[in-house]
Amino acid sequence: MITAGIDMGIQTVKVVILKDGAVIARSKTFSGFEPTKAAEQAFEEALKTAKISKSDITQILATGAGMDMAPYANGTISMMSADAKAGVYLIPSARTIIDVGAEEARAVKCDERGVMADFVVNERCAAGAGTFIEAMARALEVKMEDMGPLSLKAERASPINASCVIFGESDVVTLIHRQESKPEIARAVFDAMADRVSSMVHRLGINPDVVLVGGVAKDVGFVASLKRKLGINILIPENPEYTGALGAALLATNRVKGAQK
């Protein structure tokens, strides 16, 4: 059976195609102003990689902030359910899944079947999510992907306030004026983000193993800060940004099986 998941993220659309429980294609593209078109494009690409046509797919589920705009979808599923399902699929010992995306961070507690038991979401502020790194990189005049490696060179931490992106940016400007080094400021940015994400996770309760997914999981600077903050080991699967799409594809398989019962 072939199923697909489309994750309509705020910054990027991700598509995963599954055949008999194994990933046969994944693709992503920027959401831009026309997320539906972007999704169609990502979908075509994934079909090409998988060397199949759309009619070969039994069920397609959409997830993510823009899930209602997803093309071709037979239904939708929340990011939390998708994260729980895919988190346990990727790392079977996972019981807490932290997902940090472009504009939202969330944490999901789940059981061994990947069924969500509880969840928390960051509250309407991007300071604990990827956009924060982007804005701060701009203020520091460095490339976003260089922020992580840069922060690892810091010798000490200088705290900033991350109650919001805008105030965070003015804090960073203050640090620049105080002539703090770029590595230290970069580390301050990740520490502040990790602070917010860890309070969120603490509200849920930490249930090992803890798995970090979402685009920001690829940022070594954030990962280092979050490990420090939580004081525990954090596991990161391969291709962490595809977790939502993968979860949707897995749940699509479940749905078909459920209907066959």
Added chain:
Amino acid sequence: MTKQTQERKYVPELPQKESEELRNAAKAMSAKVIAENIERMKKTNPQRPALMQYYDEIADFFGRRQKEIQEEKAKGKKVIGYFCMFAPIELILAADAIPVRVNSGWYDTSKLGDRIVPVEVCPVIRSTIGAKMISLSPYLELSDALISTLTCDGQTKLSEIMSDYTQVITMSPPRVKDSPQSLHLWKEEIKSVKTQIEELTGNKITNKKLREAIETMQKATKAFRRLQDLRKGNPVIMGRDAMLVNQTATWDNIKRWTEKTEELCNELEKRVQQKMWACPPDTPRVLVTGTPMYWPDNWKLPTLIEEATPQGVLVADELCSSDRLLYDPVGVDEWTMDDMLNAISERYLMASTCPCFTSTDGNEDRINWLKNKIKEFNVNGVIYYVVRGCMLYAMEYARIKKALDKMNIPVYYLDTEYTREDVGQMKTRVEAFLEMLTARVDF
């Protein structure tokens, strides 16, 4: 008292033109929201009882109920507005006055309130201030006096702000609920309110009058409980409809409301026999607790729950704007004035599960209330709803969560504002929660 002639302590005078423009805009928006809410309630349950139309009419702030109150007022009756459900309705009725609840559920007026108090203040308070600033609420405008119980900080200062406009009768509830001196103090407050109501109306509250009023409210409680009991089994009424029935009791002529609600219950009982359900019987059953939700704008959470994919049904709540309203009757042993006042004091204090209280066990009464409802109503999950700035409800969450975890009942903390802009984000959260409940039921 002619407060209008005194200098205002809080609120500056709005230019008449601005006030009028804002009022007209808010009124138009309100009419739109009311119509839309009702439309959506009908859509959710295409077999929504025809009797609901009565409550839809009463729910129109600018419709028939407003006119009725105006007419009675013209004949010399006094109107007494009140904020919290601590206001002793029986005393208002016994003085031949009209009780009407005046907390604001309008989102747009909270922005006006921001001109007077900071945005950190609870939006229910800010919105009520805003509504008063542009004379939006017919019930607030028709009120000859307002009874304000100083339950939370916001409500305490709101009383002062409202006294810029009209006479405010304050009641100070004790913060410790279960000490002997608390009940004594509260009884003194009840007696003092009685005197003030008598002064305002010029009507003496006699034994006979008070007994009649208590009996009227006991009948209302009976109908109210009958409705809630019908929600214990398979869903025969959607939660939003029940919430509307409950809330209209705070504006309507209570005798008529009681008759209509008994009729509605008759109809619902028939439907139970015919197995005519408002939604599929396996729909996840949700209980909502937390900050009160007022018609018309702040209907967004129940709407999201009942329109979500997967769908949920609100089977019970622990809100002072709905299921808690008329749940507890005044229980009288001897129909003497003293005994009746005692019974009123006890009912309004001891039955309350408001987080403004603490006691030897903290607010354990609220936890027990929730536990009982969860069992009786077969609840699958609880949404703990808080508006930003509602400190008491927000702070009690940690304790409630612990208690519900022990029962293995999922609970989700959902905080929001008086705004329409966050509906998308709320939808994501509510749907994830319902998916979780469905998954628990499925496996």
